[in-house]
Structures are given as C-alpha cells and as structure tokens.
Amino acid sequence: MKAIVHTKYGSPDVLRLTDVEKPSPRADEVLVKVAAAAVNQADNHLLSGTMRFSTGLLKPKHQILGSDIAGRVEAVGTNVKQFQVGDAVFGDLSGHRRGGFAEYVTAPESALALKPVNISFADAAAVPMTAVTALQGLRDKGHIRPEQQVLINGASGGVGTFAVQIAKALGSEVTAVVSTRKMDMVCSIGADYIIDYTKEDFTQTGEQYDLIFDTVGNRSVAEYKRALQPQGRFVTTAFLPSLVIQGPWLSLTEGKKMHNMMAKPNQKDLDVMRDLLETNQVTPIIDSCYPLSDVPEALRYLGEGHAKGKAIITMSASSAGE
Ligand SMILES: NC(=O)c1ccc[n+]([C@@H]2O[C@H](COP(=O)([O-])OP(=O)(O)OC[C@H]3O[C@@H](n4cnc5c(N)ncnc54)[C@H](OP(=O)(O)O)[C@@H]3O)[C@@H](O)[C@H]2O)c1
Structure with a gap:
C-alpha cells in the first residue's frame, strides 16, 4: 500500500x-x-x-x-x-x-x-482530535453552562471552529476572536459577537467572560485573567508554562480557575460528536x-x-x- x-x-x-x-x-x-x-x-x-x-x-x-x-x-x-x-x-x-x-x-x-x-x-x-479537544475543554475543564458568556480566542482554526459550534449547542452566548478575513465564516457557524484581533484587543475592552476557551496562547496569564469574571474559568489548548504554578494559586486566592488542558481521545466523546453532527448542531x-x-x-x-x-x-x- x-x-x-x-x-x-x-x-x-x-x-x-x-x-x-x-x-x-x-x-x-x-x-x-x-x-x-x-x-x-x-x-x-x-x-x-x-x-x-x-x-x-x-x-x-x-x-x-x-x-x-x-x-x-x-x-x-x-x-x-x-x-x-x-x-x-x-x-x-x-x-x-x-x-x-x-x-x-x-x-x-x-x-x-x-x-x-x-x-x-x-x-x-x-x-476526532480537534472537536473532542473543544468538547473536553468546554465541558470538562470549562464547566460550560447555558446562557454563559463564552469567549473563544482563535475561533477560526481546527479546534476553534468546533468550539464555537459546541458552545452554541450547549446554550452559551459566544464571542469569537478572529482576523478580518475569517469574520464571515465564524458568523456563519453561529458566533453571536466577533472581535477582529487585528483591530481590537479583547483583554483591553473591559468586558469580562464566564469562560474563555483559548487555542492561541498569545497573551500573558494576567491579560487573560483581566478578561475573566470573578468566578470565571480559562482553558487553553496552547500550553502556557506559567499557568502550571499560577493556575492553582489563582484558584486558591481569587476564585478564577485557569487551566492548561490535554485532550484524551475516547470513544464516548466520538459518540457525543456523532450526535451533534447528525442533528446538524455542528458542521465541520x-x-x-x-x-x-x-x-x-x-x-x-x-x-x-x-x-x-x-x-x-x-x-x-x-x-x-x-
Ligand atoms: N492540548 C490539546 O489537547 C490540544 C489538542 C489539539 C490542538 N492543540 C493545540 O491547540 C492549538 C490550536 O490548534 P488548531 O488545530 O485549532 O490550530 P489551527 O487549525 O492551526 O488554527 C489556528 C488558528 O489560530 C488563529 N490565530 C492565529 N493568531 C491569532 C490571534 N492572535 N488571535 C486569534 N486567533 C489567532 C488563526 O487564524 P488567523 O489566520 O485569523 O490568524 C488560525 O485559524 C495548537 O497549538 C495545537 O497544537 C492542543
């Protein structure tokens, strides 16, 4: 072969x-x-x-x-x-x-x-890999709940396009951070609000989110933290070394939960994705x-x-x- x-x-x-x-x-x-x-x-x-x-x-x-x-x-x-x-x-x-x-x-x-x-x-x-990563990040690490304000940083890539759709399917209101030429696409997959990162910095707007799901890792822990609600959660697929120490400390002292994540492939989550795809809630x-x-x-x-x-x-x- x-x-x-x-x-x-x-x-x-x-x-x-x-x-x-x-x-x-x-x-x-x-x-x-x-x-x-x-x-x-x-x-x-x-x-x-x-x-x-x-x-x-x-x-x-x-x-x-x-x-x-x-x-x-x-x-x-x-x-x-x-x-x-x-x-x-x-x-x-x-x-x-x-x-x-x-x-x-x-x-x-x-x-x-x-x-x-x-x-x-x-x-x-x-x-399989990117959708299950988005699912596990939002659901297991992010504890996503209906009607939460969720920001997806890097919403236009492999993981991000699934994260936007899964977060919508789970009932949250989604802000997608993308570059100018990807704005129409993330709108078409259900993003409620869009931030063009070439024009605006989501960590500087004063808005705070219940959950930030990040696939880029281009900000410091302090910047991500600024954009989180007091009890908010931050999950990144792009490993941030400083979170290994700062994450548990922030959780103890401030209530904000900030995690690196590593997805674990499993059959049950492929079945969850099949349901979301067959009911047209998610489209690759x-x-x-x-x-x-x-x-x-x-x-x-x-x-x-x-x-x-x-x-x-x-x-x-x-x-x-x-
Ligand atoms: N931890 C895990 O278990 C796990 C699992 C899967 C993937 N990952 C990691 O997760 C990351 C993302 O994976 P992926 O498959 O989604 O990558 P990808 O398909 O290459 O997508 C990357 C996306 O990031 C966007 N981007 C780049 N700079 C940006 C910025 N400053 N602000 C917002 N968006 C920006 C790009 O869009 P523009 O063209 O608009 O810039 C692109 O659409 C990678 O580091 C990958 O290794 C980790």
Whole structure:
C-alpha cells in the first residue's frame, strides 16, 4: 500500500510517499481502508521531534503519522465485538500508533466509532482530535453552562471552529476572536459577537467572560485573567508554562480557575460528536483537501498557523465523498 513515511525527524521535506506492507489487525484491532485523514498541529510537533522522548530518541519508532481518520472496516481481529467488515468509522489514533497517512491502518476498536451518517468521510476525518479537544475543554475543564458568556480566542482554526459550534449547542452566548478575513465564516457557524484581533484587543475592552476557551496562547496569564469574571474559568489548548504554578494559586486566592488542558481521545466523546453532527448542531469547516502525496504541503500550510477550519487528506475523490 501507499503511505507517507518519515524515517527521521525534521520538516515536512523529510516525508516520502512510499510502498509499505499493508498492516494486519491484531486480535483486538480493526483494519480500516482509509478514505480521508486530517492533518493536525500535533503531526508537525511529532515530525519535528519535539516529543522524541516518547516517540523515539534518535529516530521515530512509528514512521507513519496521521491521527484522525475516517474510512471503512476492511477486516476485524478475532476479539473485535463492536464493528463488522463494511462499517463506516472515524477515530483518533493518537493514543496508539497513528498511521493514518496511508491507504490502510489498524486501530483498536476503542479508538473508533461509527461515522455520522449524514456527512462525508472527508468531513468525518476533520472531527476526532480537534472537536473532542473543544468538547473536553468546554465541558470538562470549562464547566460550560447555558446562557454563559463564552469567549473563544482563535475561533477560526481546527479546534476553534468546533468550539464555537459546541458552545452554541450547549446554550452559551459566544464571542469569537478572529482576523478580518475569517469574520464571515465564524458568523456563519453561529458566533453571536466577533472581535477582529487585528483591530481590537479583547483583554483591553473591559468586558469580562464566564469562560474563555483559548487555542492561541498569545497573551500573558494576567491579560487573560483581566478578561475573566470573578468566578470565571480559562482553558487553553496552547500550553502556557506559567499557568502550571499560577493556575492553582489563582484558584486558591481569587476564585478564577485557569487551566492548561490535554485532550484524551475516547470513544464516548466520538459518540457525543456523532450526535451533534447528525442533528446538524455542528458542521465541520473544511479549509482545503489534498491527495495523499501532498501531506507535506498540507503540513506546511497548517504550520503557518492560519487555517480556516481543517485541512484534509483524501485518498481518492470518490471514496472521501461517500
Ligand atoms: N492540548 C490539546 O489537547 C490540544 C489538542 C489539539 C490542538 N492543540 C493545540 O491547540 C492549538 C490550536 O490548534 P488548531 O488545530 O485549532 O490550530 P489551527 O487549525 O492551526 O488554527 C489556528 C488558528 O489560530 C488563529 N490565530 C492565529 N493568531 C491569532 C490571534 N492572535 N488571535 C486569534 N486567533 C489567532 C488563526 O487564524 P488567523 O489566520 O485569523 O490568524 C488560525 O485559524 C495548537 O497549538 C495545537 O497544537 C492542543
């Protein structure tokens, strides 16, 4: 089968389209024929070797990146109970060996869920990592409640476009912080108020929010804190080292809860997302689609940090659209 392989760490230039052996599922695994995969910022981090203590000190232990996939079950291991050959599935393989930038991938059944019936494979591949991050950030760390004032900083990217829609679905009033050319898009996905960060600084307006969900990490803890209500919560997907010490201290002394977050892929939250997608409360926003051979270009584009929704890899135009 064809796969995008990296045998060393570096920029997307080290990636090669290569023929590799088609994987076989273990007893608790499913073999998926990949119809579409998504690129994530995590793929760029893994490729560059910034996580080499866990991914292989000198060279990568697993040579095929790609966590988010959607496709059809091609074969199942002897212990697999939830899926059958032919099922359409989607999932996040970041808790396992990844391998989504390939025509076939194996995954434990716990990493997968049935694909929403009303969306394409390309749209489904956009969902797992970024939507589940938004869901867990808002619901589990942010304790979001109906009618709260929620500000999403970085509302136009992969995580942000899902965060806006999930926050709306959970009944809150959403202010989206974006650049000028993304304003129409965030309006179309339900944002109630928009702040153009090229013209206005949300930490200087005097407005205070019940919950700030941040995907950018471009402000100091003091600046974010200023924009929070006295009992407000702040959650960021972009790791802020100073929060490790300041977060617990602020919680004790001021009542403002400020957290870094790390999403944990799980099947239950894929099921939550499937419900939100099938009831049209959430719609994936696709920035662009690339063939498998263009994974390096897709990662370079994502690395520039200005995506409008998700960049998707499609194995073939017909399979991704099913
Ligand atoms: N902790 C976790 O579990 C977890 C999980 C997933 C992702 N992440 C991290 O979360 C971050 C966001 O991921 P992503 O997938 O959403 O990235 P992305 O798709 O690349 O989106 C980044 C977005 O940020 C916007 N942006 C850039 N500068 C901004 C600013 N000053 N103010 C407001 N918006 C700004 C960009 O829009 P413009 O073009 O308008 O600037 C772009 O739409 C990354 O650091 C990623 O590594 C963490």
